[in-house]
Amino acid sequence: MHDTIDPNRPASYAAANRDIIRVLLQPNLGWLALFLTATAAMIYGGYCWYLQLTWGLGLGGYNPPIMWGIYIVTFVFWVGIGHAGTLISAILFLVRSRWRTGVYRASEAMTVFAVMTALLFPVLHLGRAWQVYWFFPYPNQRYLWMNFKSPLMWDVFAISTYFTVSAVFFFIGLVPDLAIVRDHSKGLVQKVYSVLALGWRGTGRQWHHYMAAYGFFAALAAPLVLSVHSVVSWDFAMAITPGWHSTIFPPYFVAGAIFSGCAMVITLLLPMTYAFGWKDYVNLWHFEQLAKMCLLTSGILTYAYGMEYFIGWYSQNPYEWAIFSWRATGEDYAWAFWVMVTCNCIIPLVWYFRPLRTNPVSLFVVSLFVNVGMWFERFNIVVSSLAHNFNPATWSYYWPSEIEWGIMIGSFGWFFFWFMLFLQVLPAVAIAEIKEMIAPPVRGAVEAK
Amino acid sequence: MSAAASRPVGTRVKGIYAHLDSFLAGVERLKSEGLTHFEVLTPLPRHEILEAVYEGRPSPVRWWTLTGGVCGITTGFLLTSLTAIQWPMINPGGKDVVALPPYAVIMFECTILFGALATLVGLLVHCGLPGFWLDSSLKDPRVSDDKFGIVFLRASESDAPKIEAALRESGAIEVTSGDDTVYEVSNV
Numbered sequence: 168m169h170d171t172i173d174p175n176r177p178a179s180y181a182a183a184n185r186d187i188i189r190v191l192l193q194p195n196l197g198w199l200a201l202f203l204t205a206t207a208a209m210i211y212g213g214y215c216w217y218l219q220l221t222w223g224l225g226l227g228g229y230n231p232p233i234m235w236g237i238y239i240v241t242f243v244f245w246v247g248i249g250h251a252g253t254l255i256s257a258i259l260f261l262v263r264s265r266w267r268t269g270v271y272r273a274s275e276a277m278t279v280f281a282v283m284t285a286l287l288f289p290v291l292h293l294g295r296a297w298q299v300y301w302f303f304p305y306p307n308q309r310y311l312w313m314n315f316k317s318p319l320m321w322d323v324f325a326i327s328t329y330f331t332v333s334a335v336f337f338f339i340g341l342v343p344d345l346a347i348v349r350d351h352s353k354g355l356v357q358k359v360y361s362v363l364a365l366g367w368r369g370t371g372r373q374w375h376h377y378m379a380a381y382g383f384f385a386a387l388a389a390p391l392v393l394s395v396h397s398v399v400s401w402d403f404a405m406a407i408t409p410g411w412h413s414t415i416f417p418p419y420f421v422a423g424a425i426f427s428g429c430a431m432v433i434t435l436l437l438p439m440t441y442a443f444g445w446k447d448y449v450n451l452w453h454f455e456q457l458a459k460m461c462l463l464t465s466g467i468l469t470y471a472y473g474m475e476y477f478i479g480w481y482s483q484n485p486y487e488w489a490i491f492s493w494r495a496t497g498e499d500y501a502w503a504f505w506v507m508v509t510c511n512c513i514i515p516l517v518w519y520f521r522p523l524r525t526n527p528v529s530l531f532v533v534s535l536f537v538n539v540g541m542w543f544e545r546f547n548i549v550v551s552s553l554a555h556n557f558n559p560a561t562w563s564y565y566w567p568s569e570i571e572w573g574i575m576i577g578s579f580g581w582f583f584f585w586f587m588l589f590l591q592v593l594p595a596v597a598i599a600e601i602k603e604m605i606a607p608p609v610r611g612a613v614e615a616k
Numbered sequence: 617m618s619a620a621a622s623r624p625v626g627t628r629v630k631g632i633y634a635h636l637d638s639f640l641a642g643v644e645r646l647k648s649e650g651l652t653h654f655e656v657l658t659p660l661p662r663h664e665i666l667e668a669v670y671e672g673r674p675s676p677v678r679w680w681t682l683t684g685g686v687c688g689i690t691t692g693f694l695l696t697s698l699t700a701i702q703w704p705m706i707n708p709g710g711k712d713v714v715a716l717p718p719y720a721v722i723m724f725e726c727t728i729l730f731g732a733l734a735t736l737v738g739l740l741v742h743c744g745l746p747g748f749w750l751d752s753s754l755k756d757p758r759v760s761d762d763k764f765g766i767v768f769l770r771a772s773e774s775d776a777p778k779i780e781a782a783l784r785e786s787g788a789i790e791v792t793s794g795d796d797t798v799y800e801v802s803n804v
Contacts, residue, residue, distance in 0.1 A: 180659055180762035304695060312699035316711055316718040324725040332732045339739065343760075350757035365740075366747030368754050371656035371669045373743045378661050379675030380739035387681070387732045390724075398721060602660040607636040608762060610787065 178447060180602050187596050188351050190443045194591055197442065205583035212577005215570045216291060224294045226570040233553040233565040240545040241575050242288035244427070245281045245582070246326065246399055247420075247541060250392060251428025252278025253333055256340070257388035260381075266456045268604055269449040272344075272597040273439065273589075274432050275337040280585040281431075282330045284578050289323075291574055318401040325398035329391050336384045342367050343377075343599040396424040403548065409486040410494070410552035413478065419471035423544060426464035426511070429457045430537035435586065437531050439595065448596050451525045458524040461515055461537065468544075469512040486557060493555050499564055500551045503543050510540020626770035628753045631783030631791045632763050636662070638787030639764035643668045645782045646766070651775060657756060657765030665764075677738040684734020685727045692726030693719065 178186075194202070219226045229236055252274040259267035290299050302323045304313060313320050345364035349357055367373060397417035404416035413419075433454055440449045479487040494504045514536045518524040550565050567575070589595065633639035639656075643665075646654060658665050696719040704713045711718065744750070753767050766788075771779050776793060783791045 184761055304699070312702065315696040315700065315722050316715060321718075321721040321725075324722050328725040328729040331729060335732055335736050339736070342745075347760045350760040361748075365745045366750060367745065368747060368750055368756075369657055369659060369759050370750075370754055371658065371666065373745070373747070374658060374661040375666055375670050376675045376677050376739055376742040378666065379677045380735050383677065383681045383735045384732060387728050387735070391728060394724065599660050603662070607662065608634060609637045610635045 178605050179608065180605060183448070183598055183601050183605060184347055184351065186445065186447065187594050187598050187601070188348055190590075191348065191594070192356065192591060198587065198591065201583065202587040205580045205587055208576050208580025209584050210577075210580070212574050212580055215573030215577060219291075219570055219574070220296060226568060228565055228568040228571055230563060230565070232556055232561045233550060233563055235549050235553060236565055237546075237567040237571045237575055238288045238292040240542065240549050241578055242285050242292075243399055243545045243549070244542045245285035245288070245578065247396065247424035247427045247545075248431045249278045249281035249285065249329070249333070249428065250396060250421070250424035251432050252276070252281075253329075253336070253388050253392050254425055254428065255432070256336060257385040258392060260385045261389055265604070266453050268600045269453050269596060270432060270436055270457070271600075272340065273436050273595045274428075275333065275340065276586065276589045276593070276595070277431060277435055278333050278428075279330070279337050280582050280589070281428075282326065282333060283585065284582045286326060286330060287578060287581065318398070318405045321398045322402055325395050329395045332384070332388050332391060336388055339377075339381065339384060340597060341593060343369065344594045344597060347598055348594065392425075393421055396420040403552075408552050408556060409484075410475075410490040410548065413475065415471055415474055415478070419468070419475075422464045422467035422471065423511075423541060426461055426468055427537060427541035429460045429464070430534040430541070433457050433461075433530050433534035434538060437527060437534075439590065441527070443595075445596060448601055451527070451530075454527075454530050455521075455525050458518045458530060458533075461534075462518050462524075465511060465515040465537075472508065472512065490552055490555055494547060494551050497551075497555070499554065500547065504547050504551075507540050507543040507547055510536040511544060514540075626772050627768075627776050627794050628751070629768040629771045629776055629779045629783070629791070629793050630753050630756075631766045631780075631786075631788035632756070632758065633765070633787060634763060634789045635787060636665075636764065639766070640664060640668055642766055642783055642786035642788060645786050646779065649778060649782060651768075651779055651782070653768065653770070655754065655767045655769065657754065657759040657763075657767065659759055659762055659764070675742065677735060677742055680738025680741075681731050681735045685731035687734070688727040688730025689723050691730065692723030695726070696722050 227236065227238070252271075255267050255274045256271040256278075259271070289302070290296050293299060302313070302320075315321075341363075342365055345360055346367040346369065349360035349364050352360055397420065400416035400420035403411040404413055406412060436449060437454060440446065476491050479491040482488075495501055514533055517529065517533060523529040554563055554565055556562070631642060633642065639658075643656065646652065647668075656665065656669055697714045700713050739745070751767075751769055753769065756763070756765060759765055766783060768775075768779055780791050780793060
């Protein structure tokens with residue numbers, strides 16, 4: 168059982184402070200190498216975008232009828248990655264799941280940075296990126312309002328709300344921990360953390376209202392976990408394009424998002440835990456729970472993939488059946504389809520064996536496969552349906568251009584730039600909540616909460 | 617306002633505890649003696665502490681959340697409907713000019729957004745954040761480490777001795793009166 172952090176080592180509140188804070192502002196060579204690689208990738212992506220702005224969207228690989236390509240694929244990928252953080256921090260908080268404590272802070276950070284990355288793509292997708300503000304409702308000189316009946320406009324509201332609520336939830340959760348860092352630092356560093364901690368002092372009054380507000384934030388964020396990717400799925404499902412126009416899309420997308428998000432949490436946190444020596448706070452038990460979550464959502468996804476084929480066959484809709492047959496057997500993209508099935512449906516099955524879902528190497532490698540598989544899932548959905556639409560005369564082939572690959576690599580650079588920075592400047596494990604898992608100092612018998 | 621008028625009336629009395637059970641005993645002892653105008657300092661939000669001090673009283677933050685949510689759903693409805701009515705000839709997809717099913721998505725998102733932002737404002741207001749101007753006796757770095765504290769900001773001259781006795785007898789490891797010392801914990 169894991170009711171306390173490590174039954175063999177009775178941690179104390181002060182030890183938790185020390186263990187988690189000691190890694191802050193201590194960049195080592197490994198961190199520096201990763202940070203500089205991320206920065207270089209980000210700069211390369213920025214350069215590619217500069218070329219696209221200068222020469223136009225023609226530098227992307229778009230040709231009618233395939234006008235949504237890698238930018239929308241990667242947009243959906245990052246929104247999906249952003250799901251696990253809020254699931255872990257909000258829904259698992261509401262159901263009082265104890266394993267969330269060690270991993271939720273880094274997952275929340277991952278969510279915020281993933282959504283920040285996703286938000287780049289609608290802008291990158293625009294030819295005239297400087298007019299992105301047309302997305303937002305304001306009384307304008309053109310006397311025009313946007314069409315609120317369009318799923319694309321729902322998406323603007325859904326993603327903006329998700330980002331705002333996730334960022335607020337993330338920051339509010341950080342405040343007590345920032346106060347701890349402030350109290351353990353000196354000079355200019357202390358002044359900076361002092362401002363960030365908003366003068367938090369851990370008074371009863373502060374905790375009383377904080378706990379109430381935290382519960383409300385969690386209750387507000389929980390439905391967003393389900394709604395955001397449902398709204399993203401409607402970007403596709405509301406269109407009559409074969410392969411997209413399906414009522415199964417919202418639950419299918421939400422399950423996929425949780426699947427990819429949990430896998431990304433494993434990919435990010437496993438090396439972090441070992442690098443920082445935090446096995447007392449985040450250990451294989453936490454990763455096993457994440458692997459179980461992946462197994463559940465992998466099963467749902469496999470069912471959804473199968474059900475798409477069943478509906479295509481059972482409905483006797485020739486267009487539906489044609490696109491699904493072509494996805495699996497067509498010479499253009501069948502390989503991408505089978506990469507998706509292998510990575511999302513078959514490889515995760517190894518986690519049904521306990522020794523493999525409690526093995527760090529297996530956890531890390533399988534999580535990488537899931538990340539790859541989930542990117543290809545979006546590639547299959549977005550590209551194949553557009554390439555093979557109703558009119559055979561317009562059927563076409565799309566493969567991303569160098570500029571598009573550059574911008575996608577840049578998005579990974581942007582994400583890891585922020586995540587690596589986060590590991591150095593903010594406590595990546597929630598100290599105040601970790602303390603709730605530690606037996607309190609008592610004069611009488613020692614008992615965990 | 618004169619300098620004398622801005623000076624706190626009464627004496628600060630503060631007790632620091634190393635153990636949770638002693639701290640809770642101190643809170644109960646003070647409450648039983650009718651000395652309830654104190655603030656507590658804790659390194660974490662343990663429910664038994666909040667229960668002992670607030671006795672189940674709900675936080676008013678909930679009203680901020682409710683108000684924000686109601687304002688959000690109203691704003692979502694008005695924004696979508698009024699802007700559609702401004703151009704009633706545009707009728708995409710054959711839907712009604714004011715079509716609730718598609719607008720429900722915007723209304724839902726606005727409810728959550730406004731509710732969350734109002735909760736944030738409510739939290740800041742009721743917690744007194746930013747709290748840079750809190751009394752110095754509440755600024756004790758030992759509390760963010762592992763200590764618990766009970767602080768009377770304005771204890772009357774007659775109550776101060778009783779409070780000090782209650783704190784000491786319940787197991788406080790340090791009791792100070794009228795003390796402005798800024799404590800430091802060792803740098804990690």
